[in-house]
Amino acid sequence: MVIKNQQDSSPSQWPETAQTLLALMHAQGEVARLSEREQLFRTLLVSVNAVLWAFNWETRQVLYVSPAYERIFGRSADLLLSDYNQWRDSIYPDDLEYAERSLADVLEKGAIENREYRIIAADGQVRWLSDKCFINRQAEPGQPVIIVGIAEDITDKKQMETELQRLATTDALTQSSNRRHFFESAHQEFEKALQQGTPLSFLMLDIDDFKVINDTYGHQEGDTVLQRIAESGRAALRRGDLFGRIGGEEFAAVFPGCTPDMALQVAERLQREIQRLSFKHDGQTFGITVSQGLTSLIAGDENVDSLFARADAAMYQAKREGKNRIVPA
Template identity: 90%
Template sequence: MVNKNLKDPTSPQWPEAAKTLLALMHAQGEVARLSEREQLFSTLLVSVNAVLWAFNWETRQVLYVSPAYERIFGRCADLLLSDYNQWRDSIYPDDLDYAERSLAKVLDTGAVEDREYRIIDGDGQVRWLSDKCFINRQAEPGQPLIIVGIAEDITEKKQMETELQRLATTDALTQSSNRRHFFDRANQEFELARQQGTPLSFLMLDIDDFKVINDTYGHQEGDNVLQHIADSGRAALRRGDLFGRIGGEEFAAVFPGCTPEMALQVAERLQREIQRLSFNHDGQTFGITVSQGLTSLTDEDETIDSLFARADAAMYQAKREGKNRIVTG
């Protein structure tokens, strides 16, 4: 029979060799489990599409950066670990000041979770990052101040937001501002002009006999005409002017800081641009004309709607007077 005491490792009768073997087996098990955890952690770091980083604030040294850095930034991690300026140099120039100020803000708040800025990757492409950072408030006195963070590539999200914004504010056919966006912007310029006492002019434009164009040449040719009108508007107007399609064949423009005399010159330039347009459909060539109504801000105007109404009335007056002309009101 086996001595029961030999089953107890604490028994004095437990052979020393057996104790040593048991300790070795236990140690090997711990090493194996540790190795498994390290492999799992390493696999997770490689698979996560975000950059984990650690930064010594006092020495300005990047202490750690995860493998995703080289995928997202397209730059060598070893260079970053040896020179903090590699991070600064990768930031889009217009965003550098914000990126540095928001990083320093973590010293006061303990965490900054709303940082978004652009970088230029190793291929010269612009990418958007959401870069959250934190400091350890439990660090003992005398310990280095370490900031840790996670930087996520949100380029696709930003591109989607930009596209949604474009769809929400742009007329799909002419790529001009749609009615809602045009009047939102026009109202902003109106309020600014009233506050600053600066001039402002409002223009309405309608294509003459547009129904005849659609009936004669088809709606596809009518769409082509609308697109060329929008192109003419972009070519003739000044930088900072607003231009949009606000109805079927109606367009509008706002000229901030533009006196009535200057606004008339812009309208005349637009009229000439449109008169030069030439269209060809099944061998038939045709041109188009437009009627325009123009007005300017007065002390009595309280909303943008009053300018819109006067410009619209002036435009219909141009129609009644024979079309292809500009009437001021």
């Protein structure tokens, strides 16, 4: 046996044996590297806060979804892979038609990079997604159409945009529209009324003797008066009406689709709401009144500034006539 082993291990066979060993070691190294790459890929997929997905358009089957799906949607990936309706059921109802239509657009355009829609997570939270998708252009003829995409949670970004929009359009003290936003919206309603041939009314409101209120009770109490006026406006006006603070103690309103008679009824309701307000300061109770000027769209009006000017003049006429009244123009 010893002699046989010596013959099997003769020097002439060592190169072949060494090559075999080197080949095995190389193969093991490749396997190890592949395993490391696979582990790295899995780690990356787990850490990325976006959902990677692949979808068979013809069979309506989700072929792949990354681990972030369960974190963002709060739903089972296995259920999604077995039933595409799991995705449909998670979309915010108002956005479902758009989400499906934009997904179909990728067949014609090849890529859709600006899809944004809302989902309802399993915990009931509404989240915004930015969902980019692309069609597989490298598929051979006759092969299934595969759409791949990446869906990113942009809820924080949307909330920040909403807050910035609110700050840019809202009067900080009264939480009603600020002057710039009010007149931008008023111009839009004016153009719409001209195009559609519908009525439009414009109201100006000024708090009577507001300087006396500030001088007697202090500016903090004056701020409270302004806030309560804004609350009365929100309570008295109709849904779709515009209301904003356009100056120190001046407010304005636009009534789309409102005839002069209807607008007067709304203005009178607002007047009554304000007359019922009561304020207390250092044991003293006081109320406030306002003067209003009201006008409506007429032939020859070229822009909303014409209505603003007439309503403003009518408001000052109400002041001259004794205050606490509405003067139509």
